[in-house]
Amino acid sequence: MRLYRQTVQDFGLYPGLELTAEELESLKTAAGQMSAKMRAVRIVSASNVSKRDLEQRLIHKGEDPAQAKEAVAWMSDLNLLDDRRTAEQIVHRCISKGYGLSRAKQALYEKRIPKEYWQEVLADYPDQTDKIVEFLKSRLGDSWDERDLRRAMDALVRRGHSYSEIRCGLQMLSVNEDFPEE
Numbered sequence: 148m149r150l151y152r153q154t155v156q157d158f159g160l161y162p163g164l165e166l167t168a169e170e171l172e173s174l175k176t177a178a179g180q181m182s183a184k185m186r187a188v189r190i191v192s193a194s195n196v197s198k199r200d201l202e203q204r205l206i207h208k209g210e211d212p213a214q215a216k217e218a219v220a221w222m223s224d225l226n227l228l229d230d231r232r233t234a235e236q237i238v239h240r241c242i243s244k245g246y247g248l249s250r251a252k253q254a255l256y257e258k259r260i261p262k263e264y265w266q267e268v269l270a271d272y273p274d275q276t277d278k279i280v281e282f283l284k285s286r287l288g289d290s291w292d293e294r295d296l297r298r299a300m301d302a303l304v305r306r307g308h309s310y311s312e313i314r315c316g317l318q319m320l321s322v323n324e325d326f327p328e329e
Contacts, residue, residue, distance in 0.1 A: 151178075191222060197258050197259045233258065238269060253307065283320055
């Protein structure tokens with residue numbers, strides 16, 4: 148059994164100490180709780196996660212579901228987990244990377260952010276036309292053909308931009324292209 152220093156101190160453990168069955172069971176429970184908490188701290192320090200995402204990751208890593216839920220509650224009580232703040236950070240990162248609204252929604256879904264926060268954080272999503280134009284200029288350059296244009300458009304769709312947004316970007320570059328309807 149692996150124990151954290153805090154658990155050893157809490158139980159006053161030392162070499163040669165004999166535990167009763169009840170004390171051993173209590174030690175195992177405390178060790179599991181501390182393990183879940185420490186793993187939760189490591190996960191949160193490495194990346195932005197929602198409460199549901201953290202709980203699922205802890206369970207996936209082998210923690211007991213009840214202890215995972217308790218660790219998430221502990222992290223929330225310490226104000227180390229905030230789904231709204233995490234949603235804002237995810238959307239800000241998507242905006243800085245030039246992703247469209249659809250890609251931002253996908254990122255929120257992947258991080259298991261509750262939908263109640265989506266509308267609020269996506270309400271002020273900026274127009275990405277300038278980012279689309281920059282992307283098209285960098286992809287197409289001075290000489291391009293139909294195939295290059297189609298690849299650039301496909302890449303923009305994968306980045307979460309709608310055909311109407313891409314159409315606006317192409318119009319700014321004075322490129323005429325037949326588009327499929329959304």
